[in-house]
Amino acid sequence: MTQMAPPRQRAVRALNRDTVMETGLVDPSWLSARREEAWETYLRTPLPSTRSEEWRYTDIARMLPLEGIVPNSVDAADGAGGARAVPEGLRRAMDEDERSAGRVVEVDGRVVSAELEDALVAKGVVLDSLRAAARRGDPVVEALLATRAVPATDGKFAALNAALWSDGVFLRVPRGVLLDKPIRLSRWVSRPGTATFSRILIVADEMSQVSFVDEILSPDFESVTLANAAVELFSHRGAQVQYVSIQRMGRGGFYLANQRTLAKRDSTLDTLNVALGGSVGRVDLNARLLGPGANSDMLGLYFGDGDQHFDFNTSQDHVAADARSDLLYKGALDEAARGVFRGIIRVHEGAQRTDAYQTNRNLLLSDRAVATSLPNLEIEADDVRCSHGATVGQLDTEALFYLMSRGLDRAQAERVVVKGFLGEVLTRLPLGGVAEKVTRAIEAKLAVRG
Amino acid sequence: MNDRPILHVTGLRARVADEDSDILNGVDLAMRRGQIHAIMGPNGSGKSTLAKVIAGHPAYEATAGSVAFQGEDLLEMEPDERAQAGVFMAFQYPVAIPGVSIANFLRTALQARLEDGEELDLFDFQELLMERMELLDMEPSFAQRHVNDGFSGGEKKRNEILQMAVLKPALAVMDETDSGLDIDALRIVAHGVNTLKAENPDMSVLLITHYQRMLNYITPDVVHVMVKGRIVESGGPEVALGLEERGYEQYRRMQVA
Numbered sequence: 001m002t003q004m005a006p007p008r009q010r011a012v013r014a015l016n017r018d019t020v021m022e023t024g025l026v027d028p029s030w031l032s033a034r035r036e037e038a039w040e041t042y043l044r045t046p047l048p049s050t051r052s053e054e055w056r057y058t059d060i061a062r063m064l065p066l067e068g069i070v071p072n073s074v075d076a077a078d079g080a081g082g083a084r085a086v087p088e089g090l091r092r093a094m095d096e097d098e099r100s101a102g103r104v105v106e107v108d109g110r111v112v113s114a115e116l117e118d119a120l121v122a123k124g125v126v127l128d129s130l131r132a133a134a135r136r137g138d139p140v141v142e143a144l145l146a147t148r149a150v151p152a153t154d155g156k157f158a159a160l161n162a163a164l165w166s167d168g169v170f171l172r173v174p175r176g177v178l179l180d181k182p183i184r185l186s187r188w189v190s191r192p193g194t195a196t197f198s199r200i201l202i203v204a205d206e207m208s209q210v211s212f213v214d215e216i217l218s219p220d221f222e223s224v225t226l227a228n229a230a231v232e233l234f235s236h237r238g239a240q241v242q243y244v245s246i247q248r249m250g251r252g253g254f255y256l257a258n259q260r261t262l263a264k265r266d267s268t269l270d271t272l273n274v275a276l277g278g279s280v281g282r283v284d285l286n287a288r289l290l291g292p293g294a295n296s297d298m299l300g301l302y303f304g305d306g307d308q309h310f311d312f313n314t315s316q317d318h319v320a321a322d323a324r325s326d327l328l329y330k331g332a333l334d335e336a337a338r339g340v341f342r343g344i345i346r347v348h349e350g351a352q353r354t355d356a357y358q359t360n361r362n363l364l365l366s367d368r369a370v371a372t373s374l375p376n377l378e379i380e381a382d383d384v385r386c387s388h389g390a391t392v393g394q395l396d397t398e399a400l401f402y403l404m405s406r407g408l409d410r411a412q413a414e415r416v417v418v419k420g421f422l423g424e425v426l427t428r429l430p431l432g433g434v435a436e437k438v439t440r441a442i443e444a445k446l447a448v449r450g
Numbered sequence: 451m452n453d454r455p456i457l458h459v460t461g462l463r464a465r466v467a468d469e470d471s472d473i474l475n476g477v478d479l480a481m482r483r484g485q486i487h488a489i490m491g492p493n494g495s496g497k498s499t500l501a502k503v504i505a506g507h508p509a510y511e512a513t514a515g516s517v518a519f520q521g522e523d524l525l526e527m528e529p530d531e532r533a534q535a536g537v538f539m540a541f542q543y544p545v546a547i548p549g550v551s552i553a554n555f556l557r558t559a560l561q562a563r564l565e566d567g568e569e570l571d572l573f574d575f576q577e578l579l580m581e582r583m584e585l586l587d588m589e590p591s592f593a594q595r596h597v598n599d600g601f602s603g604g605e606k607k608r609n610e611i612l613q614m615a616v617l618k619p620a621l622a623v624m625d626e627t628d629s630g631l632d633i634d635a636l637r638i639v640a641h642g643v644n645t646l647k648a649e650n651p652d653m654s655v656l657l658i659t660h661y662q663r664m665l666n667y668i669t670p671d672v673v674h675v676m677v678k679g680r681i682v683e684s685g686g687p688e689v690a691l692g693l694e695e696r697g698y699e700q701y702r703r704m705q706v707a
Contacts, residue, residue: 397508402545405505406559406613407533416558420549420596427549 013071015195020163030142031134038152038162045156057340057372058311063280064224064254071164072109072189072196086112090188093217093248096440098433101181102127102171107188109166109196116183123177130168130199140203141170149232149260150199155284158258161197161230168199168229173208173239182242182432187216187227189249195226202232204239204267211242211431217277221252224279231259235267237291244272244434245283248441251306253278263323265291272429273329274438275302275310276445282311289316289323289351300329301425303418303442304337304369305449311340316356318347321381324355330425331362332418333369334449344376345388351381358388363421365395365414365449415446454521455480456654457504457621461515463679464503472513473499475679481621481672486647486655488665490690491676492698497658498542500676501625504656505539506532519621534563538619540610540639542627547597552609553579555597556616582615585649586642607635611642622646623656626664640667662694677701 013019020039024032047066048055086094086105094103102116104127111129126133133141146152152162169185189196204210216227227249235241247255255278263269275281287296302310316325331339341360362371373390395417403413422442426435459479463472473496481487491497503510504517506529517524524532547555556579561570583590588608598606614622626639644667647653657668665673665687673689674681675698682701683689 396545399545399547401507401529402541403547403555404529405533405539405541406555406617407530407562408559409528409530409562412558412562413530416550416555417547420547423549 015066015069015071015160015164019071023164023166026135027131028135028137031145034146034152035163038146038159041152042156042159042163045159047156054313054342057338058280058282058309063309064226064256068193069195069224069226070191070193072166072191072194087188087190089217089219090186093215094184094186096433096437097184097213099181100184100432101179102183104129104169104183104185105188106167106169106185106198108190108194109198111167111169114169120177120179124174125177125179126170126172127183128170130170130201131166133170138170140172141201144203144232144234145199145201146230146232149234149262150230150258154258157228157256158230161199161228161258165197165199165230169201171200171202171210171212173204173210175205176207177205178209179211182211182213182434185212185214187214189216189218189225189227189253192221192225192252193223195228197228199230200232202241202243203234204236204241206236207238208236209240211244213244213246213431213434215246216249216255218249218253220250223252224254225252226254226256229255229257231257233259233261233269233271235261235263235269237264238266239264240268242270242272242429242431244274244429244431246274246276246434246438246441247278247281248276249278251277251279255281255283257283259283259285261285261287261296263287263289263291263294263296265320266293267291268295268297270297270299270429272299272301272425272434273312274300275304276438276441278308280309280311282313284313286315286317287325289318289320289325291320292322294320294323296325297428298325298327298329299425299428300327300331300341301422301438302329302331302339303333303422303445304331304339305334305445307336307338309338312342314341314343316343316345316358318345318351318354318356321350321352321354323351325357326355327358328425328428329360330422331360331371332365332422333362333371334365336366336368338369339371341372341390342374342376343388344378345386347379347381347384347386349380352383354381354384354386356384356386360390361421362392363395363418364392365418411449415443415449418446419443455518456483456520457481457656458518459500459515462500462503462512462517463514464499464510464512467509467511473679474503476515477676477679477681479674479681481654481656483620483654484652485671486657486668487672487674488657488659488668488670488690489674489676489681490659490662490693493660495676496679497676498625498627499679501539501623501656501658504532504623505529505537530562533617536620537623538614538617538621539623539625540607540614542625544598544601544606544610546599546601548599550597551594552597552612553593556593556613559613559617579616582612585645586611586615588612603632604634604638607638611638611646614642615646618650619653621654621656624658626657626659636664636667640664643668662690665690675701
């Protein structure tokens with residue numbers, strides 16, 4: 001038995017160049033160079049202000065005090081790997097899941113386990129810590145990490161993430177391999193007042209099929225605690241990819257994600273964003289339809305109460321002709337919750353015969369709740385089918401009376417209406433237990449309604 | 451016991467909340483257990499308002515009179531309490547509840563009737579639902595559809611009848627005022643009422659209808675004619691036949707509001 005050395009003392013980290021350099025010490029040179037460049041981009045990029053259209057309703061400077069926030073990062077001092085106990089709250093969430101083809105557990109920005117069915121390993125599927133894959137010199141990671149999908153130039157937080165990301169998931173599905181069960185990532189943030197920067201890189205080769213469920217949880221925090229994610233999704237010709245994000249952080253959690261999907265010819269790249277937890281959630285999602293026959297269903301569901309603030313900024317870029325995208329985001333807002341949806345369909349020049357749809361519906365459950373919905377279209381082709389629509393409504397008194405006339409009390413009737421309203425989104429994506437899990441989480445939230 | 455009316459309406463006046471004048475101008479009605487009463491009347495006579503006031507629609511308020519159901523003051527009760535006491539209203543225009551299956555909705559409604567802490571047995575519920583659907587010649591898949599969402603007129607009526615069959619009310623108020631009711635929908639309602647009535651002769655039915663043709667399918671014990679918010683004539687089925695021949699005009703001339 002050797003005595004464990006006490007952890008090396010070190011200064012508390014901050015968001016600065018030293019931390020970037022220190023983080024990059026154990027990385028291959030291409031990666032540490034990419035980090036340094038990203039840091040320079042970060043410094044050059046101003047913090048988004050409410051004067052910019054895309055951040056008008058989310059005052060990031062006020063809501064997220066970056067000074068004093070401590071990055072959770074992995075460097076030489078943290079050592080590599082080593083099993084760590086899965087926190088109880090995360091364990092409970094994982095126990096609710098149905099079967100998986102593979103599982104990754106990430107705690108405070110560090111992958112503590114990654115498991116994949118042997119049969120899939122044999123078929124060449126790669127599911128690994130993103131950091132480990134980068135260090136191993138995986139050429140796909142080197143080619144695609146923060147280059148084509150979410151590069152540092154994508155904005156202040158994309159730059160910060162590219163400079164400081166500690167770990168995440170790399171998933172590659174080889175040509176023709178079909179996964180019949182989802183891969184699940186279970187993320188947990190435990191340290192109050194910290195910032196976690198993770199990344200997800202998924203590459204589905206031609207004619208492959210994979211679904212990925214990314215769930216993040218945390219306890220309640222008294223100080224603002226940031227979880228930042230950069231999600232890069234690639235579907236090659238004929239591939240089918242589904243990505244689901246379920247955000248169930250505790251109060252005080254600040255979830256900030258940049259997601260980009262790149263769908264090539266005849267591929268399907270669907271997403272579902274579920275926001276139930278945290279104090280603030282902001283998701284920037286850009287779907288790019290890059291080849292004819294490409295298809296993206298984009299689903300969103302949010303249910304806010306207290307003073308929760310959810311902001312979704314979506315765009316559907318039809319670069320190629322003959323592609324389709326269909327967005328449906330639905331939100332219910334109770335108490336003093338705030339929901340913001342800003343979505344744009346951009347049909348690029350030459351993208352003829354585009355089918356693009358965008359719908360945002362909001363249900364206000366209290367006089368104090370606010371929903372802002374800003375759908376938009378930008379069309380530079382003449383032969384397209386596009387539609388967009390937005391609604392903000394209150395509980396329908398006729399519907400409530402109908403339910404009450406069958407014996408449900410008012411609170412029960414309201415719960416039924418809300419569950420049905422949000423549930424419509426879940427029926428569009430039948431994926432191993434996701435609807436059931438999210439429904440249970442919605443029910444738990446409805447059960448505590450005042 | 452059986453002499454006491456199951457539904458006793460006396461001097462009922464009611465209006466749309468916040469409006470100045472009453473729609474019901476003193477309605478008197480007594481129904482005994484197991485009876486079928488039909489209320490007929492021209493458009494705007496207030497017959498549908500009576501149904502809504504009995505069920506407790508929040509847009510209507512009673513300004514005078516009383517409604518007793520099995521001796522209890524209905525007007526003091528919330529709509530859900532009325533339902534749990536045994537009142538059921540089949541809606542003229544059933545409301546869509548997107549995302550909620552009929553089966554789930556009915557399960558919630560039955561669960562709501564149980565005491566706190568009691569759990570509805572899911573297996574028993576499935577069995578009950580299947581048995582009720584079989585009774586009404588309905589396809590089991592119907593219960594998986596979302597409540598009235600995208601339903602045809604006939605399907606909406608079918609859904610109302612199924613709910614009635616599962617909830618087994620003591621008093622069913624059928625608001626079938628709609629003059630646009632097609633023959634298919636009319637038959638669904640009539641078949642449902644007759645089947646459930648045969649099963650439970652104690653069930654009382656208040657059938658609100660514009661046209662006599664509904665009474666070709668359901669035979670009432672008592673027919674009331676309502677004009678301008680009052681019942682102006684009551685009698686046996688022959689009253690309806692008289693209406694068929696002479697219309698409502700005779701009452702309009704006779705009555706002053």
